[in-house]
Amino acid sequence: MLNLIGVILAFIIILVLIRKKVSFGLTLLLGSIIIGVFSLEVISPIDIPKTMIEASFYSFKTHQIITSTIELALLMTLIYVLARCMQETGAIESLITSLRSFFSKGGTLALIPAVYGLMPNPGGSLFSAPLVDSEGTKYHLDKDQKNFLNVWFRHIWFPIYPISQAMIIICSVNFSNIPMGTLILANSIGFVAFVIIGLIYLKRFLKSYSRTKDPAPKNIQGLIYLLPPIVPLLFYPLKYIGLTETRCFLLGVSVSIILLYFLTKNNWTTYGGILKKSLTGKLAFAVFGIIIFQEMFKASGVHTLISELMNSVAFPTLVIIIFIPFLLGALTGSDFGALAPLSYSLVAPFFSFTSIGLLGLTSLIFISSFLGYLISPIHLCNVLSSEYLKTDTTRMYKYFIPAVVATLCVQIIFVIFVFHV
Secondary structure (H helix, E strand, O other), X not given: OHHHHHHHHHHHHHHHHHHOOOOHHHHHHHHHHHHHHHOOOOOOOOHHHHHHHHHHOEEOOOOEEOOHHHHHHHHHHHHHHHHHHHHHOOHHHHHHHHHHOXXXXXXXXXXXXXXXXXXXXXXXXXHHHHHHHXXXXXXXXXXXXXXXXXXXXXXXXXXXXXOOHHHHHHOOOOOOOOOHHHHHHHHHHHHHHHHHHHHHHHHHHOOOOOOOOOOOOOOOHHHHHHHHHHHHHHOHHHHHHOOOHHHHHXXXXXXXXXXXXXXXXXXXXXXXXXXXXXXXXXXXXXXHHHHHHHHHHHHHOHHHHXXXXXXXXXXXXXXXXXXXXXXXXXXXXXXXXXXXXXHHHHHHHHHHHOOEOHHHHHHHHHHHHHHHHHOOOOOHHHHHHHHHOOOOHHHHHHHHHHHHHHHHHHHHHHHHHHOEO
């Protein structure tokens, strides 16, 4: 029972430290150690460092170096580098300028944050906020309406975007180990609902505006910058010739970074400076923390204890599987943090008590944690967008709550009908 107490304590400390902006990787490492110490009745002291090492780079069973975690950490870092390079070189602004010339009647209010959403980096809504503010004023929107549209459409691709951090991690061998393409298909109904609900709100906000067609000439030059976010997806089929999904995207993102250099026509000194400024070890450290936490959770045997408790207590397991990820997403304000080590680890022991397949359950965990994270008051996008627009996140809840409930209900109904076994 001490191991269960250790897990509860670790979760509390993790949530507190995340809210205090302590390094996510360091927070998870501390949580892992706490779980290990409280599990000494079922494991030996040497198992704590051994588990950490095995989760990171070496298997004591096979006596071989394991590169999966290292590759995952490198991929997260490169995705962030590509995102920063797109912003620093002006590629994103050029792309939006071109796309804007093809849209009228307020469509740019959804388009601008959606384009920035192609580059999944923390706090990205701050980059689209000034443009949404300007466009929103043109259509007589108030600051809360602008804020909602900016945050909502900034995250529109999240349920189906293959190079998002959360998607890559939850599909990895350390977690669900299901093909990414199948999870994207399972999430597609939630994605469609998310888009339609956002467009309903947009139409409602624009209801009082007298629309006129924008006479601006079409500008296609900036459309070339759609290539860097798309190119990594073209490397996905390489998995069918033996590459792992992570290696496919490592190759694709690396090519995109090089491609962007030629597209922007920067000199190498300038571009090299941007690359150097974009490099960070924070995401890599976070990935190691995630995997170590997951493996320490398994080593503690808590999942077995939870299963035994479930056998003796009648519990609405599907509600728990949906509610816990949503709650953790809202409490942590973190996407892949709440999704992978916290939510998935905690609810995985409940899977056997439902009549829904692994793919359906993984989809529910993904969508529910995403929606919780989306509306979290400490979600960086909410904080920065609200700060720029001189409002606060709570003012968006009158739009957020019905929109999130509707999206989640659609996904739940779909999963129950399609993935029931």
